[in-house]
Every structure is written in structure tokens, then in C-alpha cells.
Amino acid sequence: MTSNDGGAASTAELLTATIELGDALRELIETSVTTTAAAGEVGAAAELVRAATARISGAPRQATQLPRLDDPSEGRRVFNPVTGIAHPLAPPLIVRQEDGGVVAEITLGLAYEGPPTFVHGGMSALFMDQMLGSAAGAAGLWGMTAHLELDYRGPLPLQTALVLRARVESQEGRKAFISGTIALASAPEKVLVEARGLFVMPRPEKQAAYFGAVTDASGRHAPPRRPGDATALRLA
Missing domain, CATH: 3.10.129.10 (Hotdog Thioesterase)
Structure with a gap:
């Protein structure tokens, strides 16, 4: 997807991190519908999820723009x-x-x-x-x-x-x-x-x-x- 070694390394690193995030979110979704934790623990988890969302929420792509990892x-x-x-x-x-x-x-x-x-x-x-x-x-x-x-x-x-x-x-x-x-x-x-x-x-x-x-x-x-x-x- 890119013609220089630095760019290729950066893309590979981003792909790895993005896949790891997807895996973690799948685990979170499944856990969220099976948990029997107390209300306080569930509320604390919600705050952690919101904090994580804030870390990656800057400058989202438009619907007409393909993700940079897509080919x-x-x-x-x-x-x-x-x-x-x-x-x-x-x-x-x-x-x-x-x-x-x-x-x-x-x-x-x-x-x-x-x-x-x-x-x-x-x-x-x-x-x-x-x-x-x-x-x-x-x-x-x-x-x-x-x-x-x-x-x-x-x-x-x-x-x-x-x-x-x-x-x-x-x-x-x-x-x-x-x-x-x-x-x-x-x-x-x-x-x-x-x-x-x-x-x-x-x-x-x-x-x-x-x-x-x-x-x-x-x-x-x-x-x-x-x-x-x-x-x-x-x-x-």
C-alpha cells in the first residue's frame, strides 16, 4: 500500500494495532452481554471505555473516504x-x-x-x-x-x-x-x-x-x- 520502507513499516504497525483493538472490542462486547458484575464495576468499566474512545476519536474519516488500511x-x-x-x-x-x-x-x-x-x-x-x-x-x-x-x-x-x-x-x-x-x-x-x-x-x-x-x-x-x-x- 506504500512504496517506501518507512511507510510500509508504519502501515504494518497500524494494521497490527487496529486488529488488536478489534479483538479487544469483540471480547468487550461479549463480556458486556454475559457479565454478572455489580453495578459499580459495570459503571467503572463504562468510564474506562469512554476514556479509551476519547483517545482515538480525533479527526474521523468521512463516509466517502475508504479507511487507510483498506486495499x-x-x-x-x-x-x-x-x-x-x-x-x-x-x-x-x-x-x-x-x-x-x-x-x-x-x-x-x-x-x-x-x-x-x-x-x-x-x-x-x-x-x-x-x-x-x-x-x-x-x-x-x-x-x-x-x-x-x-x-x-x-x-x-x-x-x-x-x-x-x-x-x-x-x-x-x-x-x-x-x-x-x-x-x-x-x-x-x-x-x-x-x-x-x-x-x-x-x-x-x-x-x-x-x-x-x-x-x-x-x-x-x-x-x-x-x-x-x-x-x-x-x-x-
């Missing part, structure tokens, strides 16, 4: 809320190519709870949207979600290994029809969540309208232009 040309989006290694809400999901599609495994804690002991249904939709997009990227396609539907065949248990899969079923011009599933890693053939989606490559004028103002961290115009811009994919 869309390589599919690196460190703050993606599903696959971002530095995003505290992301498990994070590590997606890889396998058997003509993509696959990922996750174990979700109580931070993702909907019905007691089970994953929130909206989280299933979030993860499936990402997986279907990743399947499109793995197939050399690029598009935005035009339609997504899910069938919930059974609840997803928390603190249990899950396997997520997705693959492109067909393509018609700018349209890609993609399917996906979630199952227990211990019983991958018994589908608990099934998803079907339509992803559409926006026409050039739509792409310009949606992403024309997007820049990289240096201010250079950097709209999405290839499948890797939208997904984080680890090759098997």
Missing part, C-alpha cells in the same frame, strides 16, 4: 461488519473457495443472540448476504444485492460451530442468481437456513451515482471496480 484491489476491507478483521461486530467470517463455491465456519457467542440460546435471525440474513456476495466474487462477478430471501428451517444454536456455504447457480447478463445455506458443522447436510439471492451489476451511470464520490485515504478517486472490492475472500 479494495486486493479485497482487503478491514472494517467490513461481517469479514472485517478489525470490526468489533464481525466474528470475523473467513471465507474461502471450495467445491465450486465458497465456505466459512463460525461459532457465535451471546453477542449475536436473538431467542434465548439461539442466533438472531437478522444475523443469518447479514451473513448470508455476505456469503452470496463472496460467491459472486469468487466466480469473477460483481454486483449489489437486488433481492434476498431466507427460509429458516431451524434455529441456529449459539456457542456451536456452524458452516456457511454459497455458490452461483446461474448468470444472465448483469444478473447473478446465488444460493447459500447455514448448517451445524457437525451435521452439514441438515440445512437450518437456506438463502437465495439476486445480485445485479449496476449500469455505469448507476455506479457513478452510487460511488462517484468515494476516495481512498489520500483523497484519490477510488470507486469499486472489480469483484474483490466488495468481498473479503481467502483462497484455499
Whole structure:
């Protein structure tokens, strides 16, 4: 991401620190929804969190500016809320190519709870949207979600290994029809969540309208232009 050794070292150091912060925040989020500490301890923790927030809150980036650690040309989006290694809400999901599609495994804690002991249904939709997009990227396609539907065949248990899969079923011009599933890693053939989606490559004028103002961290115009811009994919 940079052409000089000093800059590369600085970027690597920042990436390491940012990943550590993401990991610490994930741990904090999970602890915050499972703690049985007394009110005084919880209040003291809140003050510590506010102090930490103040340390890094100066000069936030604008929504139209990509994070300086992102490299869309390589599919690196460190703050993606599903696959971002530095995003505290992301498990994070590590997606890889396998058997003509993509696959990922996750174990979700109580931070993702909907019905007691089970994953929130909206989280299933979030993860499936990402997986279907990743399947499109793995197939050399690029598009935005035009339609997504899910069938919930059974609840997803928390603190249990899950396997997520997705693959492109067909393509018609700018349209890609993609399917996906979630199952227990211990019983991958018994589908608990099934998803079907339509992803559409926006026409050039739509792409310009949606992403024309997007820049990289240096201010250079950097709209999405290839499948890797939208997904984080680890090759098997």
C-alpha cells in the first residue's frame, strides 16, 4: 500500500494495532452481554471505555473516504461488519473457495443472540448476504444485492460451530442468481437456513451515482471496480 520502507513499516504497525483493538472490542462486547458484575464495576468499566474512545476519536474519516488500511484491489476491507478483521461486530467470517463455491465456519457467542440460546435471525440474513456476495466474487462477478430471501428451517444454536456455504447457480447478463445455506458443522447436510439471492451489476451511470464520490485515504478517486472490492475472500 506504500512504496517506501518507512511507510510500509508504519502501515504494518497500524494494521497490527487496529486488529488488536478489534479483538479487544469483540471480547468487550461479549463480556458486556454475559457479565454478572455489580453495578459499580459495570459503571467503572463504562468510564474506562469512554476514556479509551476519547483517545482515538480525533479527526474521523468521512463516509466517502475508504479507511487507510483498506486495499479494495486486493479485497482487503478491514472494517467490513461481517469479514472485517478489525470490526468489533464481525466474528470475523473467513471465507474461502471450495467445491465450486465458497465456505466459512463460525461459532457465535451471546453477542449475536436473538431467542434465548439461539442466533438472531437478522444475523443469518447479514451473513448470508455476505456469503452470496463472496460467491459472486469468487466466480469473477460483481454486483449489489437486488433481492434476498431466507427460509429458516431451524434455529441456529449459539456457542456451536456452524458452516456457511454459497455458490452461483446461474448468470444472465448483469444478473447473478446465488444460493447459500447455514448448517451445524457437525451435521452439514441438515440445512437450518437456506438463502437465495439476486445480485445485479449496476449500469455505469448507476455506479457513478452510487460511488462517484468515494476516495481512498489520500483523497484519490477510488470507486469499486472489480469483484474483490466488495468481498473479503481467502483462497484455499
